[in-house]
Amino acid sequence: MAAPSAALDAVLLHHPVWRGGAPAQAGPPGIPSGFGPLERELPGGGWPAGALTEILCAEEGIGELQLVLPALAALTCAGSRVAWLAPPHLPYAPALAAAGVRLEFLTVIRAPGRRDALWAAEQVLRSGACRALLAWLPRANYTELKRLAVAAEAGRAFTALFRPLRAARESSPAPLRLALEPDGEGIAVRILKRRGAQLAVPLRIPIPRPVDAVGSAFFSAPGARSPVARPCPA
């Protein structure tokens, strides 16, 4: 088998043949996520720009925003705009500022209905004026997701769609799907779908959790980390 294998190697070397086993490298470079283990596994080495990313959370408040926060801080510090579409709660300005996000580049869009939200998402993505769109469309159906995915491809924004974990059972046109679950002091990220080979094991992403920062003798939190402030590098 030595000779055919050499011939095969030559073909693989000189032709644009992608081999399974590695995440696909094609496509534009991603937006740095700030989490090394995640970047090693994401095609493009970061959050994809110009593609829909689904982030499915087991529960609210497990650190799902923390996962995108370094990217938001970096983008806004570089003067790029970020839109929040139909967030379930109020994005809290003091906490965002403390994480190094420049608030003047954030915009919150509270679309009154589902159709409005989808319309607004398309407007944001097609305008090319935002480098990141965080959207919450918990009840989007496949057709709506498809429209969103097409609009995301027309733009170059990091498009994160947050949905509940039960949506993992439904099929989705998003090229990247992540499922988040609480895992000790961090979160476990399962890559449900990505371009290239699939990843079976969940990634453990340590997320700074503010559990022992209030400095009280009454409640000690073993193994907790202090929150890490990430000011603008500029």
Place this chain on the structure above:
Amino acid sequence: MRGRAPPEGGTLEALAAWACQFTSRVSLEPPQAVLLEVEGSLRLFGSAGQLIGLLRSGLAGIGFEARLATGPTPRAALWLARCDGETLEALPIGAIAPAPETLALLHRIGVGTLGELMRLPRAGLAPRFGQGVLDELDRALGKVPEARSFFTLPERFSAQLELPAPVAQAENLLFAAQRLLRLLEGFLAARQAGVRDFTLSLLHRDAQATRIAIGFAAPRRDAQHGLRLLRERLAGLALVGPAEGLRLQAGEPAPLAGATRGLFRDVRSETEDWQRLLERLQARFGGSLVHGLAPRADHRPERAWRAAGEGGAAVSANPRPLWLLASPRPLEEGGFTLLAGPERIESGWWDGEDAARDYFIARTQGGSLSWIYRTPEGWFLHGLFA
């Protein structure tokens, strides 16, 4: 421009919407005319002659035969178009459409053209023929400005046309549908948008209309593309009977994907895009639903942010959650484990909204970190460390 036959109801509006692609200042002059203020568009289209050429070929494409005339004032252009004249002076007196008795009177005293009317002593005109005639004349000559209300484009496109004879062949229906699609194209050019879907209804005499719905994957504008899809659909359709009319209704206009993009994307073009986007969003949702965020110097969490505006940061040294609940939610005791706290936040006695709360960070059974507080009334969830 002026149509030869009196247009049916709604046609003038459809024509005006189509004409909005050439200038934003279009006004209706019922029953038969549409006026376009083109001075500002001449540079864009080259010259008046080129613009008229475009209008003429465009009008032929949508099935209108029209007389076009230009004039320095709207009224002058209207009169010239009505009578196909070269100069105002040479126009027959009927061009200004006076009352029948005024017209008869003018003819009796031997006034046949506008030029002759203008040469009459001005002081005598108003008492004899009414101030109206004088005003009209002054407006046409530009001595008195004319206030015109401009046509505003409707939100969505809808147009109808009656077929001269009942049609049952797909090919003939397509020919008529093409005119409607070109009207739609003009409307969309004026809106600088495309549509995602449209519906063509074939109107029958004694049967329900046949509706043909066409959808696009991404917003489209060009009539030819719509026509191609329509041809495919019509080919496989069994008509209940000949159609006597057609109606075209289009969905919501949507921005075309990457239609006009500069070669180099810079901060300025991004900012312009942003402003246009913001306008569109605020036009649909209102300013209060689209806002920025800014922190505010107040110890009470629900007061420590405000919508939009400029600077003025007061960031607490203690951890704050990324989600704040719009209104704190009552919690059952025992459904959470306290991890850190308390942090006493007491403030607001000066404005009547006292807040004396002990804040804790707690982990819920589902594993999320929450920001909760205790008051004499019990435990409340106020934020989530998302």
